[in-house]
Amino acid sequence: GAVVSQHPSRVICKSGTSVKIECRSLDFQATTMFWYRQFPKKSLMLMATSNEGSKATYEQGVEKDKFLINHASLTLSTLTVTSAHPEDSSFYICSAEGTGEMYEQYFGPGTRLTVT
C-alpha cells in the first residue's frame, strides 16, 4: 500500500515551453501533497505544499506564477513548469501525506526535467 506515482518519469522540453508533471496517490487519498526539487547530492528543497481544493502554499523564493500547482482531487496533484528555462532542469519529486496518526509522507519516484 501507500504507493505514489509520477508521470512522466523523464521529460525533455525546449526553452520557453511548459511542462506538466502529475503526482498520484494510487491506493490512498491524500489531502496534502508536497512538491520538492532535488539538486545533485543536495537535500530535497520543498517548493510548495498542495492541499486538495485550495491554493498551494509556496515556500519563500519559489515563483508561484512559474510553478503552477493544482490539487484537483484527493489522489492527484499537478505541477506545471511554465516558460521553462535551462536552469529549471532538475529532478522534481512529490510526496503524499498519509492519513495515519503520524502524517507520514510517501515519496514518488521523481521526474527528471531537462530543458534545452
Place this chain on the structure above:
Amino acid sequence: GQNIDQPTEMTATEGAIVQINCTYQTSGFNGLFWYQQHAGEAPTFLSYNVLDGLEEKGRFSSFLSRSKGYSYLLLKELQMKDSASYLCAVVDSNYQLIWGAGTKLIIKP
C-alpha cells in the same frame, strides 16, 4: 519488482551507536541516498554512496555493498536531536528514485 527494506522503528540510548540497515532489489543501480527527516520538515541529505565501502562524515557513516544489495547508516554518539526518520533511496537504471518506507529512530535519555 523493485523493493527497498528498512526497519520500521528503532530505539537507542543517548550517547550510544545505532546502525540502520537498508536492503534493496532494484532494476539497476546508480547510487544510494540516505536522508534524515524530522517531523514536518523536508528530508535532509546525509550521504550518497555509489561505490562499495564506508564513507564517514562526522558522527554519521554510510556503508554500501552492491553485490549484497545492502547499505547501512551508522550514527555514533547519539544525541536527542537525532530522533527522526531515516530514509534510504536507491537510484535505479532509469535514474528513478526508489524509496524505502523510512526508519523512525527514537533516542532515549
